[in-house]
Amino acid sequence: MHGYNRICTFMLALAGSLGVALPARSAEPAPPPVVASAPDADRALRTPAGATFTAPSAWVLAGSGAASTLTAPEGDARLAVVDAGEGTLESAVAVAWQEAWPGAKVPPVKAVTPQAPRNGWQERRFVDYETSPNERRTVWAQAWRTGLRWTVSLLDASDATAEKRGTQVGLVLSSLRPPGYQRESFAGKRAHPLDAARIATLRAFVEEGMRQLDIPGVGWGLIDAGQVVHEGGLGVRELGRPEHVDADTLFIAASNTKALTTLLLAELVDEKKLRWDQPVVDAYPAFKLGDEQTTRQVLVKHLVCACTGMPRQDMEAMFEFKDASPASSMALLGTMQPTSRFGEVFQYSNTLAAAAGYVGAAIAKPGRELGQAYDEAMREKVFAPLGMRNTTFDFRRALAADHASPHSDDIDGRTVIAAMDSNYSFVPIRPAGGVWTSAHDLSRYVQMELAEGALPAGGRLVSKENLMARRAPQIVVSEDVHYGMGLFVDTHWGVTLVSHGGSLWGYKSNMYWLPEYGVGAVLLMNADSGRRFQAAFVRKLVELMFDAPDESAAILSAAKAQMDVARTAERKRLAVPADPAEAAKLAARYANPALGELGVGRNGANGLTFDFGEWKSEVASRRNDDGSLSFVTIAPSNIGFEFVVTAPSGGKRTLLLRDAQHDYPFVER
Numbered sequence: 001m002h003g004y005n006r007i008c009t010f011m012l013a014l015a016g017s018l019g020v021a022l023p024a025r026s027a028e029p030a031p032p033p034v035v036a037s038a039p040d041a042d043r044a045l046r047t048p049a050g051a052t053f054t055a056p057s058a059w060v061l062a063g064s065g066a067a068s069t070l071t072a073p074e075g076d077a078r079l080a081v082v083d084a085g086e087g088t089l090e091s092a093v094a095v096a097w098q099e100a101w102p103g104a105k106v107p108p109v110k111a112v113t114p115q116a117p118r119n120g121w122q123e124r125r126f127v128d129y130e131t132s133p134n135e136r137r138t139v140w141a142q143a144w145r146t147g148l149r150w151t152v153s154l155l156d157a158s159d160a161t162a163e164k165r166g167t168q169v170g171l172v173l174s175s176l177r178p179p180g181y182q183r184e185s186f187a188g189k190r191a192h193p194l195d196a197a198r199i200a201t202l203r204a205f206v207e208e209g210m211r212q213l214d215i216p217g218v219g220w221g222l223i224d225a226g227q228v229v230h231e232g233g234l235g236v237r238e239l240g241r242p243e244h245v246d247a248d249t250l251f252i253a254a255s256n257t258k259a260l261t262t263l264l265l266a267e268l269v270d271e272k273k274l275r276w277d278q279p280v281v282d283a284y285p286a287f288k289l290g291d292e293q294t295t296r297q298v299l300v301k302h303l304v305c306a307c308t309g310m311p312r313q314d315m316e317a318m319f320e321f322k323d324a325s326p327a328s329s330m331a332l333l334g335t336m337q338p339t340s341r342f343g344e345v346f347q348y349s350n351t352l353a354a355a356a357g358y359v360g361a362a363i364a365k366p367g368r369e370l371g372q373a374y375d376e377a378m379r380e381k382v383f384a385p386l387g388m389r390n391t392t393f394d395f396r397r398a399l400a401a402d403h404a405s406p407h408s409d410d411i412d413g414r415t416v417i418a419a420m421d422s423n424y425s426f427v428p429i430r431p432a433g434g435v436w437t438s439a440h441d442l443s444r445y446v447q448m449e450l451a452e453g454a455l456p457a458g459g460r461l462v463s464k465e466n467l468m469a470r471r472a473p474q475i476v477v478s479e480d481v482h483y484g485m486g487l488f489v490d491t492h493w494g495v496t497l498v499s500h501g502g503s504l505w506g507y508k509s510n511m512y513w514l515p516e517y518g519v520g521a522v523l524l525m526n527a528d529s530g531r532r533f534q535a536a537f538v539r540k541l542v543e544l545m546f547d548a549p550d551e552s553a554a555i556l557s558a559a560k561a562q563m564d565v566a567r568t569a570e571r572k573r574l575a576v577p578a579d580p581a582e583a584a585k586l587a588a589r590y591a592n593p594a595l596g597e598l599g600v601g602r603n604g605a606n607g608l609t610f611d612f613g614e615w616k617s618e619v620a621s622r623r624n625d626d627g628s629l630s631f632v633t634i635a636p637s638n639i640g641f642e643f644v645v646t647a648p649s650g651g652k653r654t655l656l657l658r659d660a661q662h663d664y665p666f667v668e669r
Helices: 003-014 089-100 159-164 166-175 196-213 254-270 292-297 315-319 326-333 350-364 370-386 395-399 421-426 439-450 464-469 528-532 534-546 552-569
Strands: 043-046 052-055 060-064 067-071 077-086 109-115 123-129 137-146 149-158 217-224 227-235 407-409 415-417 475-478 481-483 488-490 497-504 507-514 519-525 589-592 596-602 608-611 616-623 629-633 642-649 652-658 663-668
Touching (some): 052 166, 077 089, 077 166, 089 149, 109 552, 137 159, 149 159, 196 528, 196 534, 196 552, 254 350, 254 370, 254 439, 254 464, 315 350, 315 421, 326 370, 350 370, 407 528, 421 497, 439 507, 497 534, 507 534, 519 534, 528 534, 528 552, 534 552, 642 663
Antiparallel strands (some): 067 077, 077 149, 109 123, 123 137, 137 149, 217 519, 407 415, 497 507, 507 519, 589 596, 608 616, 616 629, 629 642
């Protein structure tokens, strides 16, 4: 994907999918860059002007004047950190390009987006550059100022390497700090209780976030000292209707499902039916990946570790799911190849995470169809003991109950009700992200996590040993963040924050807990814009706990500005309706072996429609800078799928859809 989704995907990768501000270390002396070195460990470095950062292992490092440059192992991605001196934003970025790569052709600027001040940087700006989809290229600058001086980071990378090594790029950015900076730490501090006054303050902040970011409804809960101290809802379930969100309103919690799935595995380990270090092929002989060596390496603990080298390959699930099943999803893994070495980088695979649930289900409920076995096992071993009485994987049940409808932006940036269609794509892979839950129910789960496996009413759901095994490091995400088994563990404030986020079409969610303080929170939202609120929410929570400086308001303000820029940056290049002359050249039907059929419809004055069977969208056209033509989907929640007109294949008209690491040609039928 290009445009909207390319930017969003990459920036989420830099944030490690956490939805929180990335960390920085305290300033300590570090040696200057060493020319042409590529050691096996991360390195703490210092620019000539004294800014410090951490360079990821295996990237080739070189220094020249004010610029420190890093080249990825693939050779098609380069990152520079440049002392850019005083002056304006524009002059600093120009200096950075000249210092890092003299004579490089700089693409035109697409958008300049504000970022919240943090980690000693008083002003921060993200500069995104315009590239054509056939370049398969990601180019940006991040200009950060303290005092009068700018430090600029530049990235020029293939889309594939930018996605694959996004968290390693994020390591550099999360650790980049000005000279003399000492990072914020709450270690050893006593936390205030979440009393009525603080809950009211947090509620007002949630309401302000909803207002600024156009979020119709929020379900949220708070836990303190082992007790649920607040659960409830704000706003409405659906725009244009009066029903309000309450503590029992159901939302799709998306990838938060992964932690619930690994909780099921932990119980099975307690029962001696599985081992964390057991090869998956021993537990489930039919398990198979496209790479035989990787298949043999995968242990039970690796199924939800994002560490196997399997890429984020979601297109197959998103486009061809009508007849998909848990069994076909397991078989699909056998066609997927890793794109990095085992344990090398964080790469998030929903299909592989789904396999974790189905392997556990086959052991917990042998002889049953995998989906039925998983649903029953989760209901009996997770939801019922925790009192998650309304939590379900059944879409029909959820949609007939008190539920929140999905919302997204239309092509002109208005928040509107979105179609549910694409969310059904997660039914066949539901252990990775298909759960419907409420603030009441999800708070019970977080309460159990804080109690280290004990149940609020007494007794134990799971052993502390196997509950905590899910938090053990499996892969590094950024400087102070690692991923376990469906959980992020973050120590950048000097205290432990365990979390996960969730994102499906029209729904965004997060759950957080600080185990040293017995505090947790859940956040469920019915709008795609909700993803921009997550960092501000968790910052506000810790501000109230520790009397920390007020940064949450600036984070929220920057999120609002980023949303406004995102709503306009691509729109100005799109022709809506699509160019009728170009639309007339399209075939009536196309097909791709992995993604199925694409039907082209023409709706008179309303323009062009692409129909994929499972879902459809109106389509805009865009003339790219290299002269190529793209057709871009513009339906709310499905904005940004880009089909590039390419040379005919075997005399047949062809459209090319890409994710960062794969090509999907649709050929005329």
